[in-house]
Amino acid sequence: MATNASVVYDLPPLPSYTLTAREPLLSPIPDNILSLILPIVAYWGMSMIYHFLDVNNYFEQYRLHTPAELLKRNRVTRWEVVRDVVLQQVVQTLAGMGMAYFDPVETVGREEYDVAVWARRVRIAQKAIPSILALVGVDAAGLAKSMSQNGHSVLAGALAGGSYPDMIQSLILDSGAEVTAPAFAGWETSLAGFIYWYLVPGLQFLLAVSIVDTWQYFLHRAMHLNRWLYVTFHSRHHRLYVPYAFGALYNHPVEGFLLDTAGTGIGFLVSGMTNRQAMWFFTMSTIKTVDDHCGYAFPWDPLQHFTSNNAAYHDIHHQSWGIKTNFSQPFFIFWDRLLGTRWQGEVKLRYERARESAQKQVDMDAAQAAESPTVLVPDEPEREAAVVSSEGPAARTRLRRKTVDSLKGPSHGVPGSVLHN
Numbered sequence: 001m002a003t004n005a006s007v008v009y010d011l012p013p014l015p016s017y018t019l020t021a022r023e024p025l026l027s028p029i030p031d032n033i034l035s036l037i038l039p040i041v042a043y044w045g046m047s048m049i050y051h052f053l054d055v056n057n058y059f060e061q062y063r064l065h066t067p068a069e070l071l072k073r074n075r076v077t078r079w080e081v082v083r084d085v086v087l088q089q090v091v092q093t094l095a096g097m098g099m100a101y102f103d104p105v106e107t108v109g110r111e112e113y114d115v116a117v118w119a120r121r122v123r124i125a126q127k128a129i130p131s132i133l134a135l136v137g138v139d140a141a142g143l144a145k146s147m148s149q150n151g152h153s154v155l156a157g158a159l160a161g162g163s164y165p166d167m168i169q170s171l172i173l174d175s176g177a178e179v180t181a182p183a184f185a186g187w188e189t190s191l192a193g194f195i196y197w198y199l200v201p202g203l204q205f206l207l208a209v210s211i212v213d214t215w216q217y218f219l220h221r222a223m224h225l226n227r228w229l230y231v232t233f234h235s236r237h238h239r240l241y242v243p244y245a246f247g248a249l250y251n252h253p254v255e256g257f258l259l260d261t262a263g264t265g266i267g268f269l270v271s272g273m274t275n276r277q278a279m280w281f282f283t284m285s286t287i288k289t290v291d292d293h294c295g296y297a298f299p300w301d302p303l304q305h306f307t308s309n310n311a312a313y314h315d316i317h318h319q320s321w322g323i324k325t326n327f328s329q330p331f332f333i334f335w336d337r338l339l340g341t342r343w344q345g346e347v348k349l350r351y352e353r354a355r356e357s358a359q360k361q362v363d364m365d366a367a368q369a370a371e372s373p374t375v376l377v378p379d380e381p382e383r384e385a386a387v388v389s390s391e392g393p394a395a396r397t398r399l400r401r402k403t404v405d406s407l408k409g410p411s412h413g414v415p416g417s418v419l420h421n
Contacts, residue, residue: 009181011123013171014116019107031275032100036093038279039286043089046287047246050294054244062296064315064351065242068358075239081250084236088249088256095261106275111196118192119184126162133159154185201277208267208281209331215263217335221327223255240293243311243318248293260289288330309333316343321350 024031053059057067065073130140140159148156157164169183184192223234233255240247249256264285268278291303292314304310309328316322325343328336336342 009179011120012116012169012182012184014120015112017110017113019109022106022108025276025279030100031106031279032103033097035275035278035282036096036100039282040089040093042283043085043249043286043290044246046290047248050245050290050296053296059296059298062298064295064297064312066355066358068362069355070242070244072358072361073241073354075241076236076250081240081247084251084253085246085249087253088251088260091253091257092261095257095265099265103275115189115192115196116184118195119188122188122191123162123184126158128161129159130161154187157185201273204271204273204277205281208264208271208273211267211270212263212285213328213331213334215266216259216330217328219259219263220329221341224324224327238318238323241318241320243293243295243315245290245294248289285330292330307332316347319350319354321345322347 022031024034026034029037054067054070133140133143140161144156144160144163146156147153147159153166154164157167164182164185167183167185168180171179171181173179220234223229233252236252237250237255240250249260251259264282268281273281288303291301292309292311294311295315297310297312298304304312309330309332313326313333314329317326322343325341326333326336327341328334333342
């Protein structure tokens with residue numbers, strides 16, 4: 001066997017690689033463009049499922065609001081909602097295409113090399129094991145020798161600081177000379193593969209989610225605390241006192257760009273995601289937002305239980321009495337908990353009172369139409385920016401006395417699990 005004594009490897013060598021352009025997932029659509037299309041498809045596909053449930057009155061027992069509330073409390077037509085959502089999605093797509101113009105060409109071919117880089121890091125990290133064991137009075141060298149004698153050579157190598165003298169490989173250099181070099185242990189490459197393929201992408205996704213939640217919380221909260229921002233931009237979204245799925249992105253175009261487009265874009269860029277990862281991130285963010293506005297509290301919906309930020313939680317924010325709370329969206333409620341903006345009051349009687357009021361309006365309209373079909377009575381608008389401060393026991397007692405009779409009627413349609421004190 002030919003050898004070259006001048007070539008010495010302290011660590012297993014890294015493999016060579018050749019880069020090639022990544023083939024699009026759905027040819028001929030580039031991946032960065034597909035990542036803009038999929039969220040729109042997911043938005044309308046999921047919204048239409050919920051709309052089908054709405055118009056056919058399926059699963060009424062899980063609805064947060066009754067059809068009467070949907071008819072009487074909202075201050076915007078469905079056509080206006082669709083128009084503004086489509087406008088926001090056009091803006092999102094144009095902004096995304098502008099960013100995509102500057103995207104570098106994604107390549108493949110260095111995955112094995114990157115896994116080997118992580119395997120090297122695992123090998124280097126093992127050098128600290130003897131020192132760590134010494135801190136607790138363990139003789140790493142003696143323990144490694146004992147393990148080796150008992151046939152546990154891999155464990156012995158790790159305890160010895162990543163020393164695996166029996167693990168070698170043969171390499172052919174560019175000069176044609178054949179040399180021996182250290183090789184990775186099987187567990188090192190397995191761990192490196194897990195880190196590269198799963199742990200790092202998971203951490204990137206978590207970082208992007210954290211950025212979006214932080215961005216949207218503080219901007220959303222500012223739009224409620226600053227009167228000009230609220231009246232000029234955010235009040236449009238709160239015309240929906242009874243949210244429904246395809247109204248999730250019903251916003252002023254400027255707010256839609258700042259809150260959603262910019263927020264997710266920054267999360268994508270800072271986290272260093274690939275376009276394939278962006279497909280998941282953008283689409284899941286969209287699905288979560290639609291689900292939070294769907295108007296149903298399904299016990300079997302994983303998105304309703306994965307985090308505390310769900311349809312019931314966000315629906316409180318859309319009520320006049322909860323409008324200064326529950327700012328978090330779309331994933332977690334960390335900032336609401338930390339900064340004390342999570343709703344803490346009772347909700348059951350408030351929902352019941354709104355249901356009864358809307359039903360009375362529908363009944364009055366029906367009676368008036370029967371007496372004089374030509375007479376139209378305008379609805380009394382609900383105040384958009386009404387804020388209810390913390391109530392004491394006396395105020396809650398009055399509220400309960402006022403609505404106690406209504407609780408003897410039909411079910412309010414809101415699961416007790418989401419209506420609690």
